[in-house]
Amino acid sequence: MRRSQTHLLLACFSILFLPVSAPASSPILETCAECHGVDGMGQGLAMVPLIAGIPAEHIEDAILSYVDGVRRCTHEPRMCETVASLSESEVAEVAEYYAGKTRGASAEETDGELASQGERVYNEHCSACHVSPDSEEAAYAVGIPLHGQRADYLRYAIDAYISGDREVQFEAMGQELGELRPGDIDALVNFFSSYRPAD
Numbered sequence: 710m711r712r713s714q715t716h717l718l719l720a721c722f723s724i725l726f727l728p729v730s731a732p733a734s735s736p737i738l739e740t741c742a743e744c745h746g747v748d749g750m751g752q753g754l755a756m757v758p759l760i761a762g763i764p765a766e767h768i769e770d771a772i773l774s775y776v777d778g779v780r781r782c783t784h785e786p787r788m789c790e791t792v793a794s795l796s797e798s799e800v801a802e803v804a805e806y807y808a809g810k811t812r813g814a815s816a817e818e819t820d821g822e823l824a825s826q827g828e829r830v831y832n833e834h835c836s837a838c839h840v841s842p843d844s845e846e847a848a849y850a851v852g853i854p855l856h857g858q859r860a861d862y863l864r865y866a867i868d869a870y871i872s873g874d875r876e877v878q879f880e881a882m883g884q885e886l887g888e889l890r891p892g893d894i895d896a897l898v899n900f901f902s903s904y905r906p907a908d
């Protein structure tokens with residue numbers, strides 16, 4: 710085979726295989742990946758939530774909440790700046806992309822006793838809307854998946870609803886948060902971050 714033909718063949722192969730090995734498929738996704746990672750599991754940056762496998766509708770809603778100020782980017786203004794300029798179809802594209810990634814867990818160290826205390830608090834106050842990612846209802850759950858989310862982000866997000874920094878969009882959730890007793894939040898955070906995926 711002539712050299713140029715070999716090159717042509719190689720070029721065809723690399724085009725064929727590019728979508729599989731390319732880190733992210735658009736400049737926008739490359740920006741998201743700087744903080745959330747190509748796989749949605751984060752880059753280890755403080756206060757950046759894991760977003761892999763969150764149902765697309767929830768990702769879209771969360772992005773729109775940052776755009777219209779219902780949620781604020783207290784620690785990382787660039788998150789809000791990045792999503793502010795996205796078109797409707799770009800929001801749909803990034804949501805679909807991260808929804809399609811496998812949801813893992815932050816795998817942080819947790820206190821077992823606090824985690825089981827947290828499970829009781831969860832069952833009483835949160836499980837109606839926030840279900841385990843392994844549950845059959847995960848795709849249709851009312852709330853965003855919290856199991857496996859990073860502890861520092863969870864603590865911050867829960868505090869933000871309670872302090873009013875983040876608008877509570879579901880009255881029923883505000884009510885449950887209002888019923889928490891001292892120590893419950895710490896227990897809940899330990900419970901959520903003790904989650905490990907089924908396999």
Ligand code: HEC
Nearest residue numbers: 740741744756757758768771781782783785787788791803
């Ligand atoms: C500079 C870092 C950074 C960049 C770039 C960034 N994010 Fe974020 N993202 C964050 C941080 C930090 C938060 C939490 C913000 C808060 O609530 O204070 C967040 C929150 C989110 C959430 C909410 C997750 C949840 O669990 O509710 C989604 C969804 C999200 N980002 C998607 C994106 C997408 C899609 C892009 C690209 C268009 C993007 N982010 C770009 C840092 C970033």
Ligand code: HEC
Nearest residue numbers: 834835837838851852853863866867878879881882885886
């Ligand atoms: C009636 C349903 C409902 C109940 C009960 C509920 N939530 Fe939520 N929760 C939601 C919805 C819907 C969202 C997404 C909307 C939003 O961003 O506020 C949400 C979002 C959250 C978030 C932000 C997630 C993220 O990734 O940024 C946290 C944290 C949270 N809830 C914690 C709790 C805790 C803790 C409890 C129990 C004490 C609870 N919720 C009970 C419906 C509920």
